[in-house]
Structure formats: C-alpha cells, structure tokens
Amino acid sequence: MSDAVETVALRRHFGAFKAVDGVDLAVTRGEIFGFLGPNGAGKTTTVRVLTTLLGPTSGSARVAGYDVVSQGAAVRASIGVALQEAGLDGLATGRELLRLHGRLAGLSRGDAPRRAAELIELVGLAEAADRRVMTYSGGMKRRLDLAAALVHRPTVLFLDEPTTGLDPASRAIIWEQVRTLRSQDGVTVFLTTQYLEEADVLADRVAIIDRGVIVAEGSPAALKAKVGTDVIRLEVDGATAELCAAFTSVPGVTGAEAAEGGVVVHAADGGAALPAVLGILGGRGLAVGRASVSSPTLDDVFLAVTGRPAGHDDTDGAADVRAPAPHPAGGVRS
Ligand SMILES: Nc1ncnc2c1ncn2[C@@H]1O[C@H](COP(=O)(O)OP(=O)(O)OP(=O)(O)O)[C@@H](O)[C@H]1O
Ligand SMILES: [Mg+2]
CATH class of the missing domain: 3.30.70 (Alpha-Beta Plaits)
Incomplete structure (x- = not known):
C-alpha cells in the first residue's frame, strides 16, 4: 500500500521567497507524524499544498495515494483538515456547525445529525454542543475544529498547530483524542507544532523544517540519541x-x-x-x-541542527552547528 503522505522535491515559492524548498517526506499509514519548526519555517505552506489549498511550484506530492495536483478531488475526499486559522462561524452552535459540515461532506439529512452527535461525544463537547461557538474557550474551539475535520471519516488527518495557545490540560485532551483516532480508526495524523515536547510525547516520527528545508528526521528517541x-x-x-x-x-x-x-x-x-x-x-x-x-530534549536537537534555539529566528542566516544546550537541572525525565 502506498504511503499516506509522500512528497518528492516539493517546492512552494512566493515570488523569490522559498517558503518550501525541496521537501521529501514519507509518512506511513497509521503513523502520527510530527512536523516541527519555528514561526515561518514553512509548516502551514506545506500543509496547504498537501491539502490541495495551494499548488506546488515544483516537485510532487501524493496523499492517500492520490496526486495533489491531478487528483485533487480524491485527495480532498480522503483527508480531514483543521487549519491553524480556523474559520468557525461564532453565531452557530457546535452541533449546528458539525451538521452543516456533514451535509457539505455529502451525508444525508438523517446521517449528518447522527455523525454530529458521535463526534460531539468523541471530542468531549456534550455540554457545550448547543451553545453558540462564540462562547467557546480556545480549547473548546480547537476540539470542535478537530470534530469538523473528522465528519467524513478521513483516513489522513492534517492538524496545523492544534494546541497552540492552549493550556496544558486542554493540550492533553487533544493529544488523547489524536491517540484514540490512530488506535481505534487507524487514522494517519500529520500534525504541525512549534512545541518540541508535543512531538516528543505524541509523534512516532518527526521531521524538523527550518526555512523551507528539512533539517532533521527520525523518531524522537533517535533524534535525541544523535545529539547526546x-x-x-x-x-x-x-x-x-x-x-x-x-x-x-x-x-x-x-x-x-x-x-x-x-x-x-x-x-x-x-x-x-x-x-x-x-x-x-x-x-x-x-x-x-x-x-x-x-535526557536530551527535542530543543537540544533543534539547536544542534539549526544552530539556534527553537522559536528564535535570527535573521543573519548563521547556520553553524553548535553543541547542544546544557540540560535543565533538577527534572527527572525518562
Ligand atoms: N501567500 C504568501 N505570500 C507570500 N509569502 C507567504 C505566503 N504564505 C506564506 N508565506 C511566507 O512563507 C513563510 C512560511 O510560512 P508558513 O505559514 O508556512 O510558516 P509556518 O511554519 O506555518 O509558521 P507558523 O509557525 O508561524 O505558523 C513565511 O515567511 C511566510 O511569510
Ligand atoms: Mg503555520
């Protein structure tokens, strides 16, 4: 069976700016794949190309076995997407929105409410389901996003920074739901994050993108073993x-x-x-x-491969590889 996501020399340039500049990825079916990088690294641009929202400048990408350019409709039928900038209509309730998504995804008048109810349970929004979305907290909105992305039972799920801005408890809820989706339904999850620790706890494999280029790839453990x-x-x-x-x-x-x-x-x-x-x-x-x-953290990996700490985008272009940062004292990590 083909990989869930496969890109070859994928590029997306904006004029002279190389947002994604020759990315090769292979994500196995059923994998939770962490796509890590600091602000502006090219994560969202990559996701937009993989989800057919943006055409590639060159190179190729296949998702769920389909080419994103020539088989866009088949790609869209196979994927669920929760984008970084979610466009939820605040006046509707969570349940209404999920029903609408269901109808748009081709579910019947009878099936759309049933699927909405199932998803409300899955993401733990039962109490808030009949309230207007504008009254939801950030964490509740992200859970509703996740539910909306799942309406048509996608086999590949793209989550663009699903936990950015959430408190630790809300992040843990999303992590749990992602794990459940994979273990119960075998969904492949392609998840972008700026939180190295999130990829560490959640992802089977990660790729680190920096300035449009993959700078490291492997299991979190293998990456950490590399640095020290x-x-x-x-x-x-x-x-x-x-x-x-x-x-x-x-x-x-x-x-x-x-x-x-x-x-x-x-x-x-x-x-x-x-x-x-x-x-x-x-x-x-x-x-x-x-x-x-x-143990070394993915922060250490990032520093070792890019020469600067994650989240600090110095613009002088220095890419010298420095030694890993000293490990934080006191904490016990396994
Ligand atoms: N439509 C566009 N036109 C011009 N430049 C763009 C466009 N979309 C993205 N870029 C640029 O491409 C680079 C990568 O952006 P992208 O959104 O992919 O980053 P990201 O890794 O998702 O960052 P963040 O963590 O902040 O979400 C940025 O410098 C951004 O300004
Ligand atoms: Mg982004």
Missing part, C-alpha cells in the same frame, strides 16, 4: 577527579566531571547506569543530596 547522552546530576560533597574517573568504570558511562555542588555523569542510558553510579558513592561513604537523570 543522558545526564546524571548528583549533589555530593568532595567530587574529585579520582571519583569522576571511578564513574567511568560503570558500563555505559561515557564521561564524568565535577560540577558546582556535585558531579555530572554522562551515560547512554542514565536510568540504567544510576544504581552503579550511586553504588560507587555509597562504597566511599559519600552521601548524595539530590540525584536527577535527564
């Missing part, structure tokens, strides 16, 4: 060079150095190395104040 090792931080008095050397005898430990208030140990798998590392301290009668293990 886990870091174990230990609060301990009397961290000497000799002690640091002793840590390197632990399997998987790649280095250790004294740091303010203690010691920092680098290991391929911090959790696995931690007991032996603590054992060495215990064997020397050294008490540990606080211990933490942190």
Whole structure:
C-alpha cells in the first residue's frame, strides 16, 4: 500500500521567497507524524499544498495515494483538515456547525445529525454542543475544529498547530483524542507544532523544517540519541577527579566531571547506569543530596541542527552547528 503522505522535491515559492524548498517526506499509514519548526519555517505552506489549498511550484506530492495536483478531488475526499486559522462561524452552535459540515461532506439529512452527535461525544463537547461557538474557550474551539475535520471519516488527518495557545490540560485532551483516532480508526495524523515536547510525547516520527528545508528526521528517541547522552546530576560533597574517573568504570558511562555542588555523569542510558553510579558513592561513604537523570530534549536537537534555539529566528542566516544546550537541572525525565 502506498504511503499516506509522500512528497518528492516539493517546492512552494512566493515570488523569490522559498517558503518550501525541496521537501521529501514519507509518512506511513497509521503513523502520527510530527512536523516541527519555528514561526515561518514553512509548516502551514506545506500543509496547504498537501491539502490541495495551494499548488506546488515544483516537485510532487501524493496523499492517500492520490496526486495533489491531478487528483485533487480524491485527495480532498480522503483527508480531514483543521487549519491553524480556523474559520468557525461564532453565531452557530457546535452541533449546528458539525451538521452543516456533514451535509457539505455529502451525508444525508438523517446521517449528518447522527455523525454530529458521535463526534460531539468523541471530542468531549456534550455540554457545550448547543451553545453558540462564540462562547467557546480556545480549547473548546480547537476540539470542535478537530470534530469538523473528522465528519467524513478521513483516513489522513492534517492538524496545523492544534494546541497552540492552549493550556496544558486542554493540550492533553487533544493529544488523547489524536491517540484514540490512530488506535481505534487507524487514522494517519500529520500534525504541525512549534512545541518540541508535543512531538516528543505524541509523534512516532518527526521531521524538523527550518526555512523551507528539512533539517532533521527520525523518531524522537533517535533524534535525541544523535545529539547526546543522558545526564546524571548528583549533589555530593568532595567530587574529585579520582571519583569522576571511578564513574567511568560503570558500563555505559561515557564521561564524568565535577560540577558546582556535585558531579555530572554522562551515560547512554542514565536510568540504567544510576544504581552503579550511586553504588560507587555509597562504597566511599559519600552521601548524595539530590540525584536527577535527564535526557536530551527535542530543543537540544533543534539547536544542534539549526544552530539556534527553537522559536528564535535570527535573521543573519548563521547556520553553524553548535553543541547542544546544557540540560535543565533538577527534572527527572525518562
Ligand atoms: N501567500 C504568501 N505570500 C507570500 N509569502 C507567504 C505566503 N504564505 C506564506 N508565506 C511566507 O512563507 C513563510 C512560511 O510560512 P508558513 O505559514 O508556512 O510558516 P509556518 O511554519 O506555518 O509558521 P507558523 O509557525 O508561524 O505558523 C513565511 O515567511 C511566510 O511569510
Ligand atoms: Mg503555520
């Protein structure tokens, strides 16, 4: 079976400006694919081309097996789209809007309300369904967007920054619904986000786009493994060079150095190395104040591949690859 999304050397230029400049993507059916990048990277432009709202300048793209240029109608019948700038009519109720979407998608007079009711349940809007959309919170509107995109049971769902501006609880609700769609209905989800952490928790694979070009691609774990090792931080008095050397005898430990208030140990798998590392301290009668293990984040990946932190679009064009940022202290990540 063909991939859910496949692009080859896809370009979309606006005059001389290269918003999307040679993108190759392959998204497997049933995958949650995270499309990451800072403001202006080319995410929405790519989604607009994939959803047939915008023609490519050159290159090709197939969605659900259909060519976006020559088979646009078949593409549109296969996909659901929740765009970044949603155009919901505030005077209608959520239920009315979903019925209307159903009718527009070709559902019968009887089926459209049934599907609307199902979707209201699915996205958890039962209590608000008969209120005007203008009274909805941002999170409720995004859930209604999601429901509207699902009316005709698409096999490929495009969500453009579905959680931008939402509080953590509302984001978690959307994440849960995306996971359910994939696990229950096998829907392929192509999701853009600026939140590296969102791709990390949700996506099977991610591609990072920067200035119209893919700069990294892989599973979140593989990308993180590329930039570095886990870091174990230990609060301990009397961290000497000799002690640091002793840590390197632990399997998987790649280095250790004294740091303010203690010691920092680098290991391929911090959790696995931690007991032996603590054992060495215990064997020397050294008490540990606080211990933490942190893994590299997708922020570190972004910095490593673009030379600047995510969300900081410096315009000098510098693209030197720098070392990953130091990991935030204190937090325990798996
Ligand atoms: N119709 C257009 N005409 C000219 N330039 C455009 C047009 N649409 C987008 N662009 C430019 O293309 C670049 C990429 O825009 P795009 O909307 O794809 O970015 P994005 O990655 O979705 O960013 P954001 O995270 O802010 O939504 C931007 O510099 C934008 O100004
Ligand atoms: Mg966008």
